[in-house]
Amino acid sequence: MTSLLLRNGTVIDTAPAPRVLGRADVLVEDGRIAAVGPGLVPPAGAEILDAAGRIVMPGFVDTHRHTWQTAIRATLPDSTLPAYLQRVLGELAPRYRPDDVYSGTLAGALECLDSGITTVVDWSHIMFSPDHTDADIAALRASGIRAVFGYCYGGGDDLAALAAETTRVRREYFDAPPGNVSMWMAALGPEIAGEERALAEWRLARDLDLPVTVHMGGHGAESAARGLAFLEDNGLIGHPAMYVHANFYTGDDFKKIAANGGTVSATPGVEAALGIGDPATGRSHAAGVPTGLGCDTVASGPGDMFGVMRAAYFLERARPGGAGTWFTTAEALRAATLGGAETAGLAGVTGSLTPGKQADLVVLRTDTLGMAAAHDPIAAVVLSAETRHVDTVLVGGRVLKRGGVLQGHDVPSLLDTLRGAAARITGE
Structure with a gap:
């Protein structure tokens, strides 16, 4: 079993409606959300992601x-x-x-x-x-x-x-x-x-x-x-x-x-x-x-x-x-x-932090001028956050963005290919 614990973040859940759970942990086991709450004890060998000062929420x-x-x-x-x-x-x-x-x-x-x-x-x-x-x-x-x-x-x-x-x-x-x-x-x-x-x-x-x-x-x-x-x-x-x-x-x-x-x-x-x-x-x-x-x-x-x-x-x-x-x-x-x-017919799979769902998660930075000192985390996500605040992204428990950087892809090479295609398609 693979385990990952997002520790001590400001957690927002969306089921049945968006609400701030406060400082809490999110435990992921074998790609699924196993538990949400404060002071969770991770299994031996679990990876720990420090989410202090961050917002942890379901992916969009x-x-x-x-x-x-x-x-x-x-x-x-x-x-x-x-x-x-x-x-x-x-x-x-x-x-x-x-x-x-x-x-x-x-x-x-x-x-x-x-x-x-x-x-x-x-x-x-x-x-x-x-x-x-x-x-x-x-x-x-x-x-x-x-x-x-x-x-x-x-x-x-x-x-x-x-x-x-x-x-x-x-x-x-x-x-x-x-x-x-x-x-x-x-x-x-x-x-x-x-x-x-x-x-x-x-x-x-x-x-x-x-x-x-x-x-x-x-x-x-x-x-x-x-x-x-x-x-x-x-x-x-x-x-x-x-x-x-x-x-x-x-x-x-x-x-x-x-x-x-x-x-x-x-x-x-x-x-x-x-x-x-x-x-x-x-x-x-x-x-x-x-x-x-x-x-x-x-x-x-x-x-x-x-x-x-x-x-x-x-x-x-x-x-x-x-x-x-x-x-x-x-x-x-x-x-x-x-x-x-x-x-999209996926309410049983994703969209909230309900235990048993796939661990499709986002961690947002709040240590920037555009996000600091936000009194309402939900309002801050909707009104203030931007792509640059997306620190970590998980899909099915797999970390696809870490520390603000996409993982496992040669993005500069892909962008070169994309620019070449764009010039030919548009004739510019």
Whole structure:
């Protein structure tokens, strides 16, 4: 048995809601949280990590990220969704080679880990060939992050080929116990692709026992209503699904999603930046829908959860007439941790410090001008912390960042590769 004790940190747990436990220890055994409390006695031979003067908390869960886009960071600031679709998906994506997918996804996953994101839902619509797909999965596994691989077939309009390749990926990579990387169907239909493709995707997901993550609710009120009606009419609304960009759903829509076991991923930073619509973060949560946060795309927004939490917090509290003042820093932190785990179907695995869960943990420094003398540790995490404060990161008990440095990766070499890919892809 391998054991590790994080000793004497300021511990924040998130179940059932974020709360500060005070100075305490967290004991990890064989990759899982074994105990949380003051004065824990470690087993003989346990590694001791001194967390005094640090915050110890669950890792962040990013519920929606196009991880492959790391090489096109900040290509579309001050833009719109139509411009994003044309530039990124219409012009830049087709220039990606499989090795570009590997370097971009690996760099994006390491960016997540560097900033304390221990779980990511990788919504991958760069799957132009089996080689592109294999490269993405290899990069996720090489990074060490916990990931949901959202597979979106990109080989064309042949629905038989869609079924064959999706089935290959499912059987080849995910029939056996998947380890830290599992698979979902990333569906284009019914709001982006036509209904024929939507039926093929959702029915195939049901046949292959894959949950669905789908962009729905963010293309206007009429499209949102039509999309939900399509799922109802075809007996698909009860299939496990994460609705991304649920901006135009009504209160009744959210109740319907909740009643059918659906979840919502909000990306408030990018949704605001691209003019997608009023983020649904607070409305969906208040309606009883498990709701998580996502970074979405670094082409138009930040790649760390600190910026996303702040976007969610400020946008909710700015609602007219004080309608959003119930959305506290604790609500923002929950959406970024346990709420995200619930959204991604991983509430029994990660998102809190509940004994028995995987030890996906983050240790934050507080000995900087930006974090010192914080009276409320939860508020400090949401309002003040940055990537530079992430000292230590564990995924499944494995230390992937220590003393502020990522472990086991040649980051300078990867960055050189990424810069080369970026110059060729963008033509700059």
